[in-house]
Amino acid sequence: SQQGEEDPQALSIQEGENATMNCSYKTSINNLQWYRQNSGRGLVHLILIRSNEREKHSGRLRVTLDTSKKSSSLLITASRAADTASYFCATMGGVSNYKLTFGKGTLLTVNP
């Protein structure tokens, strides 16, 4: 079962603009993670936000988490052509269940 659902499915912006992707989930979580995947490659971890955190920053990335709405957003500021990739949210839930459940991803295209 897929827990996270990203929105939009695809996003196309110009270099220098900000990109915002959203993720919704259904059940309680330990944390929510964002990963990036370049075409035909493996995933790379970007950022993890714990269930008791509301906002987290890493370089040009800003992640928010609203557990009351069961949603998260990933903001990439001042985007670059090299940011073109698919972005996935993944939730980790349960007391002893340390599995990740991935959404279907947002395909971000940054045009130079």
Next chain:
Amino acid sequence: DGGITQSPKYLFRKEGQNVTLSCEQNLNHDAMYWYRQDPGQGLRLIYYSQIVNDFQKGDIAEGYSVSREKKESFPLTVTSAQKNPTAFYLCASGRVGPQETQYFGPGTRLLVL
């Protein structure tokens, strides 16, 4: 040079054939995972292992088998019972715990002849 490797990069399967995908890590991680990714889709968990000689089924284990005889290795066999095996297969590893992340290999693309 630490990391997680998968081989081969491309694999072709004939009808009725079993094929094995390799996954090796030298990150000293206890947990290893196998995911399947179909075009335009997210990742679905096939099998995972959090300790040597033990593994658990994921969401789509039917038609697949694994072993975990060594900490560093977690091979996945796609059996002839898997009727739609064409997909991109990703292996990952990580530490066991509620706030841990996963590290992914480069993937193996399996195609059916």
